[in-house]
Amino acid sequence: MIAALRARDERVFAELMRMYNASLLRVALIYVATRAVAEDVVQETWIGVLNGIDRFEGRSSLKTWIFRILTNIAKTRGQRERRTVPFSALERPDAVPEAAVDADRFLPPDHERWPGHWASRPEPWPEERLLAAETRAVVERAIDELPPAQRAVISLRDIEGWSSDEARNALGISETNQRVLLHRARSKVRQALEDYLTEAM
Amino acid sequence: MSASIEQLSCQELVELVTDYLEGALPERERDSFEHHIEGCKGCHEYVRQMRETIELTGTLAPADISPEAEAALLSAFRDWTSR
Numbered sequence A: 001m002i003a004a005l006r007a008r009d010e011r012v013f014a015e016l017m018r019m020y021n022a023s024l025l026r027v028a029l030i031y032v033a034t035r036a037v038a039e040d041v042v043q044e045t046w047i048g049v050l051n052g053i054d055r056f057e058g059r060s061s062l063k064t065w066i067f068r069i070l071t072n073i074a075k076t077r078g079q080r081e082r083r084t085v086p087f088s089a090l091e092r093p094d095a096v097p098e099a100a101v102d103a104d105r106f107l108p109p110d111h112e113r114w115p116g117h118w119a120s121r122p123e124p125w126p127e128e129r130l131l132a133a134e135t136r137a138v139v140e141r142a143i144d145e146l147p148p149a150q151r152a153v154i155s156l157r158d159i160e161g162w163s164s165d166e167a168r169n170a171l172g173i174s175e176t177n178q179r180v181l182l183h184r185a186r187s188k189v190r191q192a193l194e195d196y197l198t199e200a201m
Numbered sequence B: 001m002s003a004s005i006e007q008l009s010c011q012e013l014v015e016l017v018t019d020y021l022e023g024a025l026p027e028r029e030r031d032s033f034e035h036h037i038e039g040c041k042g043c044h045e046y047v048r049q050m051r052e053t054i055e056l057t058g059t060l061a062p063a064d065i066s067p068e069a070e071a072a073l074l075s076a077f078r079d080w081t082s083r
C-alpha cells in the first residue's frame, strides 16, 4: 500500500480515504470545536500524508502514522481555538468521576445487610426488540451524544473493530485511559438501551 | 487489591466490567468477579447486557466519507501527483 501510494496510485489513496476518513473526523472532533474545522483538519491531514509518504519509514503502522499526523494538526488548531478539553478528556479521564450506573440503583453503603447491592436490578432485554432498527437508532443516538473522546474510542473499538492497541496508538493515550474512556462510553450506551427497552415493555 | 467475594459489591462490580471483558483484571480480582456474577442475578444480567451492547454497537455501519469530501480530496490528490 505504501509503495502504491508512493507510485501515486489514485485507487489506493481512495481506498485509504474510505477506510479512515470517518475515523479521522471523529478523532479530530476531540480537539476542535466544530465539524467544519474538523473537516479542514482531516483534509490537511491527507495532504500531510501525501507530502510525507516518501519520508515514511515504517517504524509505526501506516494507520498509526496517519493518525499521528492528524493529532498534531488537530492539536495545533485546537490550541488556536484555546480549547483545554482534550488534555483532561484524553490524558486524565479519571479526573472527573463518572458512575457506570446511577448510585440510586444500589442499596446505600450503610445498609446493614447488602450495602452496594442492587436495589433495582437490571431485567433481561426482549431478544426480538434488540434486533429492531429502532433499537440500533437508540445506540447511534447514544454514541452521538457522548463526549468526543468517549465517542471516538467506542467508534474505533466497537464499530470499526480496532484492537485496543490500535485505538490507543491512534489517539496517543495510555492503555488504561483508553479503557476508562471505553468503559464510560459503553456504560452510557447500555444505560440508553436499558432506558429504551424497559420503558416500552 | 484484595477484593474478597464479600467485599466486591454490585456497585463496584459494574465499574470493573470493561476491565474484565478486556482481560485486564488481575487473576485474583477476575476470580472474585466471576464468583460474584455466578451468584448474583443482577450482575449476571448486567454483564450480559454489556455484551449485548457491544454486539449491537458492532452492527452499526462504519461512517462513510461524504461524496463532497471524497471529491475534494481526490482533486487534492491529482494536484499532488501532477507536481
Ligand SMILES: [Zn+2]
Residues within 6 Å of the ligand: A118, B009, B010, B013, B036, B040, B041, B042, B043, B044
Ligand atoms: Zn451483584
